[in-house]
Amino acid sequence: MTLDHQKLSTSLRILCADMVEAAKSGHPGLPLGMADVATVLWMRHLKFNPADPVWCDRDRFVLSAGHGSVLLYGLLYLSGVSGVNLEQLKQFRQLHSGTAGHPEYGELPGIETTTGPLGQGLANAVGMAIAERKLAAQFGSDLVDHYTYCLVGDGCLMEGVSQESISLAGHLRLSKLICFWDNNSITIDGSTSLSTSENQIQRFQASGWNTIEIDGHEADAIDRAIIHAKQSDRPILIACKTIIGFGAPNKQGTPDMHGSPLGGDEMSALRDRLQWSHAPFEIPFDILQQWRLSGARSNDAYVEWQQRYGSSSLKHEFDRWHTGDMHTEIQSALHQLRTEMVQDSKPEATRKSSERCLTALVEAVPNLVGGSADLTPSNNTRTKTMSAIRSDSFEGQYIHYGIREHAMAAVMNGISVHTGLRPYGGTFLCFSDYARPSIRLSALMQQPVVYVMTHDSIGLGEDGPTHQPIEHLASLRAMPNVNVFRPCDAVETAECWELAIVSQTTPSILALCRQNLPSLRRDVRVNRSAYGAYVIRPSKGDRTLTLVATGSEVSLAMQAAEVLEQSSSHAVAVVSMPCWELFAAQDLEYQEEVLGDVPRFGIEAACSFGWERWVDHMFGIDTFGTSAPAADVYAHFGLTPTVISESILAFLD
Amino acid sequence: MTLDHQKLSTSLRILCADMVEAAKSGHPGLPLGMADVATVLWMRHLKFNPADPVWCDRDRFVLSAGHGSVLLYGLLYLSGVSGVNLEQLKQFRQLHSGTAGHPEYGELPGIETTTGPLGQGLANAVGMAIAERKLAAQFGSDLVDHYTYCLVGDGCLMEGVSQESISLAGHLRLSKLICFWDNNSITIDGSTSLSTSENQIQRFQASGWNTIEIDGHEADAIDRAIIHAKQSDRPILIACKTIIGFGAPNKQGTPDMHGSPLGGDEMSALRDRLQWSHAPFEIPFDILQQWRLSGARSNDAYVEWQQRYGSSSLKHEFDRWHTGDMHTEIQSALHQLRTEMVQDSKPEATRKSSERCLTALVEAVPNLVGGSADLTPSNNTRTKTMSAIRSDSFEGQYIHYGIREHAMAAVMNGISVHTGLRPYGGTFLCFSDYARPSIRLSALMQQPVVYVMTHDSIGLGEDGPTHQPIEHLASLRAMPNVNVFRPCDAVETAECWELAIVSQTTPSILALCRQNLPSLRRDVRVNRSAYGAYVIRPSKGDRTLTLVATGSEVSLAMQAAEVLEQSSSHAVAVVSMPCWELFAAQDLEYQEEVLGDVPRFGIEAACSFGWERWVDHMFGIDTFGTSAPAADVYAHFGLTPTVISESILAFLD
Structure with missing residues (x-):
């Protein structure tokens, strides 16, 4: 030998x-x-x-x-x-x-x-x-x-x-x-x-x-x-x-x-x-x-092994976990949830809406393996029925990753390339930085890992600049083969979760907010988030300007649009853009129809970097955040319906 | 008690x-x-x-x-x-x-x-x-x-x-x-x-x-x-x-x-x-x-302590290290170096030019503390005269940080806020991701830490997509209070080092290349990089289009300009943009003068994200890279003078 x-x-x-x-x-x-x-x-x-x-x-x-x-x-x-x-x-x-x-x-x-x-x-x-x-x-x-x-x-x-x-x-x-x-x-x-x-x-x-x-x-x-x-x-x-x-x-x-x-x-x-x-x-x-x-x-x-597999009573389920198409179950579960969400129609943080999605998905997608880098109660990543994976029992569906964002992401990559399981994991969006080298590898390896990134803006308030993402949305959008979703309400959250969980070759970031948001969407028939952006509020009369916003700023844009239409002769359409990447993949005609051939203003409580692609002027934040109750922070950065509408009128003057 | x-x-x-x-x-x-x-x-x-x-x-x-x-x-x-x-x-x-x-x-x-x-x-x-x-x-x-x-x-x-x-x-x-x-x-x-x-x-x-x-x-x-x-x-x-x-x-x-x-x-x-x-x-x-x-x-x-300090023979030097203005020494040392660089006028990788800057700076700035996350011979971060800091001797000026990019950055933050020393440290630009949470804190704390990030594009060649930065420039530019420098030749490297080392409240990223670049700049009187961008090659005749490029793509843009002027009636100006942030800080008049009121095309071997701010069309890379010799990778992504000039003519047609 x-x-x-x-x-x-x-x-x-x-x-x-x-x-x-x-x-x-x-x-x-x-x-x-x-x-x-x-x-x-x-x-x-x-x-x-x-x-x-x-x-x-x-x-x-x-x-x-x-x-x-x-x-x-x-x-x-x-x-x-x-x-x-x-x-x-x-x-x-x-x-x-x-x-x-x-x-x-x-x-x-x-x-x-x-x-x-x-x-x-x-x-x-x-x-x-x-x-x-x-x-x-x-x-x-x-x-x-x-x-x-x-x-x-x-x-x-x-x-x-x-x-x-x-x-x-x-x-x-x-x-x-x-x-x-x-x-x-x-x-x-x-x-x-x-x-x-x-x-x-x-x-x-x-x-x-x-x-x-x-x-x-x-x-x-x-x-x-x-x-x-x-x-x-x-x-x-x-x-x-x-x-x-x-x-x-x-x-x-x-x-x-x-x-x-x-x-x-x-x-x-x-x-x-x-x-x-x-x-x-x-x-x-x-x-x-x-x-x-x-x-x-x-x-x-x-x-x-082939013999055991061929004769196994679990073969069908085994195949379903490894190569099965669960599209139908997922769509059905989330469609029903969206219907409920419209019926409820109550103000809700999108991180909470995400938990409702997970509660639906955990039934439809049995091979889901969730987790959080020790922010479970904040990320809302663990549903009531999920039990923890422990050293003496791997039957659970939830991993307490500990305060280890980087390993969480890399471990999820390992789970994903192993095949058989669908991993997702949560942390604060700001701490996506800790996990970034592994997020890049999810994208490079085309693994559909789902990152649940809550507390996605200054809207988290008091925790202050170390916890308030500013450049994170832009820096993740810049990464090839990543879908960055930022839903504006419960229904959009369910739409984005659907897109994330049916994805085969693209990882997803779900940027979710801490604070309550009004329910905006009434229609649930079509997954409108799949188009990346769409008109969520048509203008009253022929459109003269467009407001484009994402996530928690869509309701702000709706309010600004109201103020503008009441205080001026403008007819304002509001575009919700839950996913840049999917919108960029639409044909030019659809893009132009949505954005309109009118002055366009963007609103996102994050850095303005890159927004020149879609809008003429951006209301964003190009400095670090500040520690205060959320409403005060928004006001500090001029992100209120009044300031925005006045600025727009001054700008167009 | x-x-x-x-x-x-x-x-x-x-x-x-x-x-x-x-x-x-x-x-x-x-x-x-x-x-x-x-x-x-x-x-x-x-x-x-x-x-x-x-x-x-x-x-x-x-x-x-x-x-x-x-x-x-x-x-x-x-x-x-x-x-x-x-x-x-x-x-x-x-x-x-x-x-x-x-x-x-x-x-x-x-x-x-x-x-x-x-x-x-x-x-x-x-x-x-x-x-x-x-x-x-x-x-x-x-x-x-x-x-x-x-x-x-x-x-x-x-x-x-x-x-x-x-x-x-x-x-x-x-x-x-x-x-x-x-x-x-x-x-x-x-x-x-x-x-x-x-x-x-x-x-x-x-x-x-x-x-x-x-x-x-x-x-x-x-x-x-x-x-x-x-x-x-x-x-x-x-x-x-x-x-x-x-x-x-x-x-x-x-x-x-x-x-x-x-x-x-x-x-x-x-x-x-x-x-x-x-x-x-x-x-x-x-x-x-x-x-x-x-x-x-x-x-x-x-x-x-005050008594010892007041009577110390080292008081003057102690003060210089802690609060001294070394501006004059720095400018003088780097100006002389730039003069030598023009005299040499030889092809050189900017990482190598950076080493020459450090050799000059180590004399002018005695409190410099350098290091690398175990890429010393690749980052060119250690000059001949620097000795290593060891457990039994802290008299050296260089820290072998080990393969610990994250700690390196965070340790540099600690050194910087301690006061008395000026830290810089190196790794590959791609691995800025590993250090990102601490780079953010350099920026948030306004510490002028210098990050020497070499191998800054597909130009590193064979190491392939895991090592080729694509989204990193954009994602660092998106971060508040960071100056991202990407010099195009030896002289610009010295200019950017000067700006980085005299900075008081802003950290700097020096994105430097692995491959040799031609010497482009002949003038050294003014630090032109301080303006963020400038016309490095005027058009022959009244400008009809502008090419904007950074770093290793500036020489490529110069070649494309030659081809365009020879093969068409266009008069092409080339703008080198070593620092977006500094250019964005210039007044509108200067910006318009530099960019010109003509069609503008950008060239950067990186993702195009954000470039809409400056150009009408971008030649970049919006996918991950690939492993091959550098020239083959450039050709694979269409970043050659011929392909670019032809595309521009087709675009304008």
């Missing part, structure tokens, strides 16, 4: 280094350093089927240290994963190659999640491990029973999000989460001793993890560690002492190894040292043959 | 609860819980002079759990800090009161930093403790010798940024940093056991901290712990077991205590329990008298 391991790991090392050489760019240090660990994991433990890389019950492998992408590409090719070929490897880091600089979810089969921004993969892995436990609780270990492996570097462990997710994983006792730490004592700046003195073993133990320390270059030690780890009653860290760039005689163990090609001389020296005489990208048949057997190890497991 | 403590802490408790009652809003739980700790610290240890709250060598006290703001306001008032009065306390959370919902830096004397977004204060405190060590290394303990105290809650400790800063503090052995943990086992969602099982003692020890555990309601135990902590050879955590809302008979120890007023009945019960018969906001004279003596304890220390 040792001989085999040597040849196999060497073939992987050389292949990785060849890719980086060919691209003249990339990170050979981690792949050379962790090739032994990866080889043992792949050859002896990882449960997967190369012919069916999306098999639900496969073990997940997350390369959190995503800069080492060639390691993953090499493994996928060598083990014969369907859809991965040598040509792609030769095109590493080239346009449309699938082998991007960092692993990109969806670009190549077998990439479980997009990594590169450090720490994210670890948090994603925590999400996958939660999803596994939750689905196992629902469908039994007959259908769901896999490990989640994760490979982290020092960078991942220094990022704050790692602590948040380590802590959550320990709390939930995710015993099937196995994390390899590439402990090579080197970062880009030099020795890790330049910037850290942390005792990682003690740190993980403090969070309730088990730990093992091994030599990351000893195959049998690695094997024993994984066997041990699979039996752990808690998440487990396998600290692998490695040499970065292992095998490169002159550069190994130095920061030079991290992020640049070895170069011709050192490549030759590497080949010599590892006794590898084959040309670049050439893998001898017998070695490739052995690699290709790695998948065969799981053949029985795969066939048996 | 115990009797005194009882009365003093009770007066503080009642005063805090009174503020929340009067505002009908706020967080009484932490103040009631931590009043004993705060009283002992204030009465027996904290070195400060109420008459001179900005005395350089005062101990710093940071309320990281900023929602407990009334605790700080109460302490400032009771101890007689100049500029704080009872009327302000009665106006808690009202407009312009100074007593905002969360402590706002600059709103009231004695607020050392803005807190509320959790974890930030702890990281700020780490920055202050670093600043103290660094200034002590420079000026000796005669002039600089103070403690930094910090009060954190469970929320602070769950946030990832806390781990980043705890780890850095332990690594640098910040022995004068003393952190109180309000260990009350309650968060908003309920018991901390809902979301965490962490062993905090073990966690801090793993990061190289000392720790003590005490009953947070026993005055003498608190006193002994602080005495012990002041002798610690490492940063130290004092874990204070407390009861949230201590003294409120029916609500103490419950989540209800966290964030709402007690209400009339419970207020009465609190008064009864604590045997306090005085009216709201009434502090008996003898108790107030005792409180007022807390500052007197440091009288001698203050007078002696």
